Amino acid sequence: MNPTQKLEFVKAQMQRDANEVVGQMAKIEGVPHPEVVVTFSNRLVSAVGRCFYWETPSRIQISVQHLSSNLDNPAFIHRLIIHEAAHIFHPNHGSQFRDLCAALGCPDEGPTTLTWREQNIVVNGVEPQGHFKCPFCKKVTVTKVVPTQKRIKRKKCPLCKQRGLIYYPTRGNPLHRALLL
Ligand SMILES: [Zn+2]
Numbered sequence: 001m002n003p004t005q006k007l008e009f010v011k012a013q014m015q016r017d018a019n020e021v022v023g024q025m026a027k028i029e030g031v032p033h034p035e036v037v038v039t040f041s042n043r044l045v046s047a048v049g050r051c052f053y054w055e056t057p058s059r060i061q062i063s064v065q066h067l068s069s070n071l072d073n074p075a076f077i078h079r080l081i082i083h084e085a086a087h088i089f090h091p092n093h094g095s096q097f098r099d100l101c102a103a104l105g106c107p108d109e110g111p112t113t114l115t116w117r118e119q120n121i122v123v124n125g126v127e128p129q130g131h132f133k134c135p136f137c138k139k140v141t142v143t144k145v146v147p148t149q150k151r152i153k154r155k156k157c158p159l160c161k162q163r164g165l166i167y168y169p170t171r172g173n174p175l176h177r178a179l180l181l
């Protein structure tokens with residue numbers, strides 16, 4: 001599967017997952033199963049997902065930018081569905097919201113990026129994942145996506161335009177974490 005096919009596959013999977021999750025949540029809440037649609041936005045970058053719980057049918061909107069960099073991250077994808085689906089029942093991140101997420105296997109769910117960082121769930125495209133350093137002009141470029149080997153090889157320095165940048169991942173590297181903070 002090429003990345004475009006993979007994205008379409010994951011999108012379809014998320015729609016099915018959302019239906020199932022919402023059904024389970026409705027049962028727990030003792031309410032009828034609300035209809036839910038999952039839509040995908042190319043323009044949404046400020047959040048990984050949003051929930052339009054006031055619409056009929058209820059709508060979960062997912063950021064394509066964040067999803068695209070997490071196609072091989074099923075923990076992220078499922079958790080995102082649970083988080084946004086729970087907002088159909090509880091718009092805020094209060095205790096009822098957290099209880100509902102916990103009932104579906106996501107304890108201590110809160111505002112997404114913060115919680116995930118605490119629980120060491122890597123969310124590509126949301127937080128800096130590492131940085132490139134140019135060995136020639138020393139320019140440092142922070143990246144929010146974990147690069148492939150191919151991307152590291154191809155990456156050009158934005159300043160001196162040369163290739164051969166060195167990639168330093170943020171995680172597990174206190175020295176570089178300190179540099180990025
Ligand atoms: Zn939320």
Ligand SMILES: [Zn+2]
Binds near residue numbers: 158
């Ligand atoms: Zn350079």
